[in-house]
Amino acid sequence: MERELISKKELLDSMGISYGQLYRWKRKQLIPEEWFIRKSTFTGQETFFPKDLILTRIDKILNMKDDLSLDQVAGRLSPSLPDYDARKSDLMKRNIVTSVTMQRFAGEDPDQTVYPFEKILFFYVVDKLLQAGDMSMEEGDRLMETMRDHFPKFEGKPCELIFIRKMGVSSFALVSVPSEWHFDGGVRIVARLSMTECIEQLKGILG
Structure with missing residues (x-):
């Protein structure tokens, strides 16, 4: 089953975020590197994302970022297991x-x-x-x-x-x-x- 993808442009437009925000969140590891998928299109190379995963993740980031630092948000979203x-x-x-x-x-x-x-x-x-x-x-x-x-x-x-x-x-x-x-x-x-x-x-x- 092939996962539905969303282009970077569609993502930025639909979520109302900037290119800079997206890549700042990537650097802070709020968005996994493997979600940035490079594919060839008729206009050249473009970046796509797994649609359901990235939309859910950005919605969570936007909901948390006003109350938490980006480092704290990264800790909440990390797939690593806490010492608990x-x-x-x-x-x-x-x-x-x-x-x-x-x-x-x-x-x-x-x-x-x-x-x-x-x-x-x-x-x-x-x-x-x-x-x-x-x-x-x-x-x-x-x-x-x-x-x-x-x-x-x-x-x-x-x-x-x-x-x-x-x-x-x-x-x-x-x-x-x-x-x-x-x-x-x-x-x-x-x-x-x-x-x-x-x-x-x-x-x-x-x-």
């Missing part, structure tokens, strides 16, 4: 992850078990898909295994979770951003989650 941990009991008490999900995927752990941010993120992503009704508990087991085995390989770089199903058989993949992927006609895309977005959401919830 929380007890199992606190995750359920604050409803960060539902008790049903915790019982299924961490049921044998004592309530005082302390989880690092990465493990909390895995619980959070599984819980999000379960609450949306997109995934069964058995699929959740495989998703936890997929994230545990492969998410660390991205080493803080942006990635997406792709959840597909064909003839009742589901599969999960973690892919670099931006990327193009194509399936045969029998494949249904059940969910597509930006792990960076999930990290940002979870940072905000945890405070």
Whole structure:
């Protein structure tokens, strides 16, 4: 599936920002380098961006920049994992992850078990898909295994979770951003989650 792109000119016009702002945010690492995609057009080389990702990111920057410094905004938007941990009991008490999900995927752990941010993120992503009704508990087991085995390989770089199903058989993949992927006609895309977005959401919830 090819991601929809937006040209730099269209982006600047639609969001009401300047060339200088865009590249200042790039230098401050508020916008990932890999989102700047050079493509040949009939007028020569032009810069494009993954449309849904860049529009969401700039909207967040504009909403935060009046209250935070650009360095603080960069910290909020970074795909790197913070040095943070929380007890199992606190995750359920604050409803960060539902008790049903915790019982299924961490049921044998004592309530005082302390989880690092990465493990909390895995619980959070599984819980999000379960609450949306997109995934069964058995699929959740495989998703936890997929994230545990492969998410660390991205080493803080942006990635997406792709959840597909064909003839009742589901599969999960973690892919670099931006990327193009194509399936045969029998494949249904059940969910597509930006792990960076999930990290940002979870940072905000945890405070």
